[in-house]
Amino acid sequence: MRPFAIxxxxxxxxxxxxxxxxxxxxxxxxxxxxxxxxxxxxxxxxELHDLSPLDQTMxxxxxxxxxxxxxxxxxxxxxxxxxxxxxxxxxxxxVIARFTGDVTWPNPVWGSGTAVPYETGAAEQFIxxxxxxxxxxx
Amino acid sequence: MRPFAIxxxxxxxxxxxxxxxxxxxxxxxxxxxxxxxxxxxxxxxxELHDLSPLDQTMxxxxxxxxxxxxxxxxxxxxxxxxxxxxxxxxxxxxVIARFTGDVTWPNPVWGSGTAVPYETGAAEQFIxxxxxxxxxxx
Numbered sequence: 001m002r003p004f005a006i007x008x009x010x011x012x013x014x015x016x017x018x019x020x021x022x023x024x025x026x027x028x029x030x031x032x033x034x035x036x037x038x039x040x041x042x043x044x045x046x047e048l049h050d051l052s053p054l055d056q057t058m059x060x061x062x063x064x065x066x067x068x069x070x071x072x073x074x075x076x077x078x079x080x081x082x083x084x085x086x087x088x089x090x091x092x093x094x095v096i097a098r099f100t101g102d103v104t105w106p107n108p109v110w111g112s113g114t115a116v117p118y119e120t121g122a123a124e125q126f127i128x129x130x131x132x133x134x135x136x137x138x
Numbered sequence: 139m140r141p142f143a144i145x146x147x148x149x150x151x152x153x154x155x156x157x158x159x160x161x162x163x164x165x166x167x168x169x170x171x172x173x174x175x176x177x178x179x180x181x182x183x184x185e186l187h188d189l190s191p192l193d194q195t196m197x198x199x200x201x202x203x204x205x206x207x208x209x210x211x212x213x214x215x216x217x218x219x220x221x222x223x224x225x226x227x228x229x230x231x232x233v234i235a236r237f238t239g240d241v242t243w244p245n246p247v248w249g250s251g252t253a254v255p256y257e258t259g260a261a262e263q264f265i266x267x268x269x270x271x272x273x274x275x276x
Contacts, residue, residue: 082220
């Protein structure tokens with residue numbers, strides 16, 4: 001069986017954060033939204049219901065842990081959680097911090113405008129802050 | 139404590155399907171997309187991470203069961219699963235059958251155009267077919 005690899009489009013659009021168990025955790029390189037993506041390290045899976053029940057539970061646990069930490073870190077109004085896969089087939093879970101004043105509120109972020117990459121050092125700082133909260137909290 | 143009730147906006151936009159354990163299952167009254175919504179019967183919860191771990195696992199189980207059944211029933215290309223809550227705060231999980239030829243593919247369905255209500259009898263037929271699959275399958 002071929003080894004697990006992140007889809008090339010996801011890889012191009014994101015910055016690696018960590019391996020957190022089942023998933024690789026990625027930061028979307030779009031400074032308009034604090035936006036994390038979890039990718040279960042399973043080959044050829046596109047739907048949540050194609051994961052084993054144990055993997056479904058693991059993914060849920062990792063998703064809510066990321067969600068809770070992201071909300072505490074950012075003080076956002078709402079977390080958006082979604083597995084869409086219309087553009088990238090590889091199963092991946094979006095966890096996005098939304099603010100009532102952000103550029104596309106209250107609409108979804110996908111397909112809205114153009115990504116604004118982080119400035120030098122900013123993504124690394126966000127990742128460091130996120131990881132610090134991950135260790136302290138939850 | 140006040141009893142659980144479906145948010146009035148969700149109630150207005152949907153047709154009741156069933157109680158399936160933790161959740162009420164609703165059909166969005168928009169014939170453009172086969173689109174189900176699960177609402178955990180918990181008062182005052184807006185984020186996935188605010189549910190208890192047991193409820194998170196139940197919601198995951200019910201979501202993937204609905205997802206699997208909806209994909210088998212419709213033969214769709216992809217299922218979209220999402221908990222957004224930007225417009226309706228009450229925690230609710232969308233499970234939507236997407237086709238490569240549908241009116242908003244590959245973009246998300248939210249905020250796209252205007253809902254087209256089911257014609258007389260069509261929603262009831264869809265619900266009957268969905269329930270039949272629910273009992274036979276998974």
